[in-house]
Amino acid sequence: MHNENLYALLASRFPKRPDAPCMILADGRVWTYQDVECASARMANLMFSLGLRPGDRVAAQVEKTPEALVLYLAAIRAGMVFLPLNPAYQRQEIDYFLGDAKPGLFVCRPQTRALANELAAKAGVANVLELGDDGRGSLIDAATPHPDTFDTLKRKGDDLAAILYTSGTTGRSKGAMLTHRNLAVNALTLHEYWQFTPGDVLLHMLPTFHVHGLFIASHCALLNGSAMFFENKFDIARALKLLPQSTVFMGVPTYYVRLLAEQGFSREHCADMRLFISGSAPLLKETFDEFVKRSGHVILERYGMTEGGMFTSNPYDGERRGGTVGFPLPCTKVRIIDDQGAPCKTGAIGNIQVRGGNVFVGYWQMPEKTKEEFTADGWFKTGDMGMLDADGYVSIIGRSKDLVITGGLNVYPKEIEGMIDALPGVAESAIIGLPHPDFGEAVTAVVVRAKNDRGAALSEAGIIAALRGELANFKLPKTIHLVDDLPRNAMGKVQKNVLRERYSGK
Numbered sequence: 001m002h003n004e005n006l007y008a009l010l011a012s013r014f015p016k017r018p019d020a021p022c023m024i025l026a027d028g029r030v031w032t033y034q035d036v037e038c039a040s041a042r043m044a045n046l047m048f049s050l051g052l053r054p055g056d057r058v059a060a061q062v063e064k065t066p067e068a069l070v071l072y073l074a075a076i077r078a079g080m081v082f083l084p085l086n087p088a089y090q091r092q093e094i095d096y097f098l099g100d101a102k103p104g105l106f107v108c109r110p111q112t113r114a115l116a117n118e119l120a121a122k123a124g125v126a127n128v129l130e131l132g133d134d135g136r137g138s139l140i141d142a143a144t145p146h147p148d149t150f151d152t153l154k155r156k157g158d159d160l161a162a163i164l165y166t167s168g169t170t171g172r173s174k175g176a177m178l179t180h181r182n183l184a185v186n187a188l189t190l191h192e193y194w195q196f197t198p199g200d201v202l203l204h205m206l207p208t209f210h211v212h213g214l215f216i217a218s219h220c221a222l223l224n225g226s227a228m229f230f231e232n233k234f235d236i237a238r239a240l241k242l243l244p245q246s247t248v249f250m251g252v253p254t255y256y257v258r259l260l261a262e263q264g265f266s267r268e269h270c271a272d273m274r275l276f277i278s279g280s281a282p283l284l285k286e287t288f289d290e291f292v293k294r295s296g297h298v299i300l301e302r303y304g305m306t307e308g309g310m311f312t313s314n315p316y317d318g319e320r321r322g323g324t325v326g327f328p329l330p331c332t333k334v335r336i337i338d339d340q341g342a343p344c345k346t347g348a349i350g351n352i353q354v355r356g357g358n359v360f361v362g363y364w365q366m367p368e369k370t371k372e373e374f375t376a377d378g379w380f381k382t383g384d385m386g387m388l389d390a391d392g393y394v395s396i397i398g399r400s401k402d403l404v405i406t407g408g409l410n411v412y413p414k415e416i417e418g419m420i421d422a423l424p425g426v427a428e429s430a431i432i433g434l435p436h437p438d439f440g441e442a443v444t445a446v447v448v449r450a451k452n453d454r455g456a457a458l459s460e461a462g463i464i465a466a467l468r469g470e471l472a473n474f475k476l477p478k479t480i481h482l483v484d485d486l487p488r489n490a491m492g493k494v495q496k497n498v499l500r501e502r503y504s505g506k
């Protein structure tokens with residue numbers, strides 16, 4: 001049987017030169033591909049010696065370090081199911097994840113050890129080990145005596161490789177189950193679609209508890225046998241220093257906004273860059289245009305989610321169209337469906353549904369929820385609204401749950417946000433629906449002032465006056481809140497649920 005373990009695929013592409021760099025750290029230390037092979041073997045051996053068996057979950061709530069990435073690789077190599085957790089999660093959340101996933105091993109940071117012990121005992125988790133932000137800890141101590149070779153466990157494509165809990169902006173967070181095949185199909189597709197070539201160097205500044213940094217970025221580099229500047233987080237000074245030594249950068253839109261806000265950022269930083277990729281949240285057209293002017297590079301925007309990695313991407317060679325997320329990837333079929341289940345015409349907004357080898361196999365221990373989220377003919381309902389244009393480019397209009405229904409009429413936040421964002425003195429905006437006795441929901445705008453005189457001069461009446469006549473009356477915001485910034489999660493997504501809570505009842 002061919003071994004469909006994702007690690008076997010990745011390792012088959014590792015450079016044979018023993019000194020080939022895999023991760024280059026801020027302090028100058030280098031992890032070679034051979035180091036990664038040996039360290040992941042030691043950890044895989046450790047997992048078995050602790051009594052874990054294939055299919056058992058390995059949960060990790062740790063900072064981004066090379067050891068943390070190796071822990072992920074070791075888990076899949078050993079046939080375990082990796083479960084990354086955001087270090088920001090607190091008691092309630094960890095309690096839920098451990099109780100739900102029942103891992104055989106929980107790796108925590110030393111500073112949360114007491115809490116981890118308590119919650120692990122409650123959930124019946126047999127092993128708790130530590131990995132510190134400096135890459136040391138009892139996990140490493142326990143792994144060190146183990147052999148640094150390990151026969152990558154034979155896996156079938158539909159065996160589980162990872163469970164990623166969705167950010168859960170409404171209701172209970174759900175564990176998306178991803179198989180070795182899901183991850184391999186997406187990785188191979190992206191590696192080819194984005195034309196990774198020998199000698200590419202990835203600037204990796206994304207967190208590794210999320211699909212973007214853990215799978216999309218890392219897998220492309222590992223499949224390519226590339227070096228990554230493996231930075232703990234996005235830092236503007238480090239980005240300016242490392243971009244000139246890199247060829248590919250993947251970021252969330254906020255990273256691009258922050259690069260542009262830096263006076264010194266220019267074409268010189270990007271002279272050797274081949275590709276800038278953005279995703280996880282919408283990239284404003286303004287940011288896209290400004291980036292071309294300042295860097296000479298056209299950002300490639302793509303779209304995907306935890307439940308399947310990437311679904312669409314702007315082309316590498318063809319026109320990268322700002323404000324769109326490009327075409328369905330070769331591994332994914334995309335369709336836009338109206339509320340009655342019929343395909344939408346070109347240019348009409350509907351529900352985005354996907355299917356393909358990369359689309360997840362269901363939510364962990366939630367068969368009912370899984371059934372609800374798939375159509376009878378096997379398409380996954382993403383919960384995103386979008387449309388296809390005449391050339392086949394997909395645009396994301398927003399989450400279906402962010403749709404505002406006022407007086408029985410649908411209002412798509414993005415349309416109004418786009419108009420408000422274009423007004424002088426506006427940095428960005430978010431449209432939400434708030435309960436209203438007559439209309440059901442009232443269109444409400446939260447507008448961020450630009451940090452300049454025009455921003456200071458913005459007024460609610462001025463914004464309404466500018467929109468009147470441009471938009472149908474029912475779309476005009478009933479209320480406008482002027483603010484200094486919008487609440488965002490770690491991946492740069494605007495948290496509309498937080499805004500709805502904040503302003504409802506006001």
Ligand code: AMP
Pocket residue numbers: 166167211278279280281282283301302303304305306307325382384396398399491
């Ligand atoms: P997550 O599962 O945390 O990666 O979140 C996935 C969600 O992020 C998608 O369902 C979209 O709503 C949003 N998203 C991802 N990429 C984009 C993009 N390029 N433009 C707009 N929204 C995006």
